[in-house]
Amino acid sequence: MGKVVLGVAVGVAVAACAVAALVVGRRVRSRKKWKRVVGVLKELEESCETTVGRLRQVVDAMAVEMHAGLASEGGSKLKMLLTFVDDLPSGSEKGIFYALDLGGTNFRVLRVELGGQRSDLDPDVVQQPIPEQLMTGKSEDLFDFIASSLYQFVEKGNDSVQSLVTKELGFTFSFPVKQTSVSSGVLIKWTKAFAIKDMVGKEVAGALQQALDRKGLNMRVAVLVNDTVGTLALGHYHDADTVAAVIIGTGTNACYWERTDAIIKCQGLLTTSGGLVVNMEWGNFWSSHLPRTSYDIKLDAESPNPNDQGFEKMISGMYLGDIVRRVILRMSEQSDIFGPVSSSLYLPFALRMPAMAAMHGDDSPELMEVARILNDVLDIPDVPLKARKLVVKICDVVTRRAARLAAAGIVGILKKIGRDGSGGITGGRSRSDIKMRRTVVAVEGSLYTQCTMFREYLHEALHEILGEDIARHVVINVTEDGSGTGAALLAASHSSSGSVDNIQPV
Numbered sequence: 001m002g003k004v005v006l007g008v009a010v011g012v013a014v015a016a017c018a019v020a021a022l023v024v025g026r027r028v029r030s031r032k033k034w035k036r037v038v039g040v041l042k043e044l045e046e047s048c049e050t051t052v053g054r055l056r057q058v059v060d061a062m063a064v065e066m067h068a069g070l071a072s073e074g075g076s077k078l079k080m081l082l083t084f085v086d087d088l089p090s091g092s093e094k095g096i097f098y099a100l101d102l103g104g105t106n107f108r109v110l111r112v113e114l115g116g117q118r119s120d121l122d123p124d125v126v127q128q129p130i131p132e133q134l135m136t137g138k139s140e141d142l143f144d145f146i147a148s149s150l151y152q153f154v155e156k157g158n159d160s161v162q163s164l165v166t167k168e169l170g171f172t173f174s175f176p177v178k179q180t181s182v183s184s185g186v187l188i189k190w191t192k193a194f195a196i197k198d199m200v201g202k203e204v205a206g207a208l209q210q211a212l213d214r215k216g217l218n219m220r221v222a223v224l225v226n227d228t229v230g231t232l233a234l235g236h237y238h239d240a241d242t243v244a245a246v247i248i249g250t251g252t253n254a255c256y257w258e259r260t261d262a263i264i265k266c267q268g269l270l271t272t273s274g275g276l277v278v279n280m281e282w283g284n285f286w287s288s289h290l291p292r293t294s295y296d297i298k299l300d301a302e303s304p305n306p307n308d309q310g311f312e313k314m315i316s317g318m319y320l321g322d323i324v325r326r327v328i329l330r331m332s333e334q335s336d337i338f339g340p341v342s343s344s345l346y347l348p349f350a351l352r353m354p355a356m357a358a359m360h361g362d363d364s365p366e367l368m369e370v371a372r373i374l375n376d377v378l379d380i381p382d383v384p385l386k387a388r389k390l391v392v393k394i395c396d397v398v399t400r401r402a403a404r405l406a407a408a409g410i411v412g413i414l415k416k417i418g419r420d421g422s423g424g425i426t427g428g429r430s431r432s433d434i435k436m437r438r439t440v441v442a443v444e445g446s447l448y449t450q451c452t453m454f455r456e457y458l459h460e461a462l463h464e465i466l467g468e469d470i471a472r473h474v475v476i477n478v479t480e481d482g483s484g485t486g487a488a489l490l491a492a493s494h495s496s497s498g499s500v501d502n503i504q505p506v
């Protein structure tokens, strides 16, 4: 009997030890996995680091590349494209003008009534998403779709479709275009999600004009502008101190007002104003000072345009969600904190900017929005709170880097035009010697306007780079629908002033 009791006791003890060992083993393994995941996050944070020192290097590189791009054709990855816009709207524009705004996820048609005096503009606007198949199909189909949308818009409004008076149209086309005049230009390449092969190298305004004619619309494409240029036009209309415009949405880019004598690649360029708007196409900016991660490298390699739009791929709304997806995938592959690896994590662009911004902005204690998006968008159910916190942190690191790099880009422009308080790229004057002028930068784009954290990080970085004394002279102004409304304004100013003819590239 004694032996039996002893045997049972030993058995129980062994079983207890085995269970304890199992529990401890599991804990050790799960701690190890957690450590691995934290390691992935740490590595991400380190490789995304944007110290002020690094941002200043990016500022300098941006200003240097701007010079190089203005010095010769192909002198830099920054194309520094001439826009032939040598005059910005003054407020005296009068009449009814239409605009089409194509370039992001949505397409807009606008009608603006201008009263000849600067006032708050209240354009009629309709917006619709571009069907995905049109972004990669045939150019004629895309332009016919645009012309039909305009036709329906005019029909519903107060104007007659086949009006006897030709209406002037501003066309915002947010891709790199080599302009041949203010109203014509050739597409250099597509960016973002567009890839219509037969359009590259073709005349853009001409293609639209033909579609308008096919539809029987009595309209003339008066100006062909980039969205940054439209934004600058509206920004300047409201505030004459506006010297540059930046878009941070699906894609990113900037334009600014440049003195014609600084545009060396077009020597002898004459404009009545002595200046010209330059479309930088900063999405293609590159510098070894940019903090690049292994995720950026993979994203670029797997994109339809590798080695292209490097700055854009770190900053704009089209790509940020995909960087976050790649980080979550790596974590998921290295541990089971997200459960079995979800197949959705392998889908390029499965996580888009609005969902990512919503996770980033989730301030509920249980992060229920994060849980919902992980479940609904990435098919990852039942994620524990501490893993949800990790996801928010990833969104934060990626967003913060993007915003701070965009701020460095803006200061790069200010430096180029001598508005950063340093006396310009060659200036050696001390900051206290310099009398700063009020400098306004117009900004548009969903990432900037809809993501509070992005905005805050960008402003914080501007202050860090410039210092408080200089930063208080720099104003960031959000314009609304500027890319489209600005095109209508430019259609107005160019239809009456005829300033296009005053530009003489020699």
Ligand code: BGC
Pocket (backbone or CB within 6 Å): 103, 104, 173, 174, 175, 176, 191, 192, 226, 227, 228, 247, 249, 250, 251, 252, 253, 254, 281, 283, 312
């Ligand atoms: C295009 C630019 C455009 C920017 C913002 C970029 O991908 O190359 O022309 O201004 O997106 O829409």
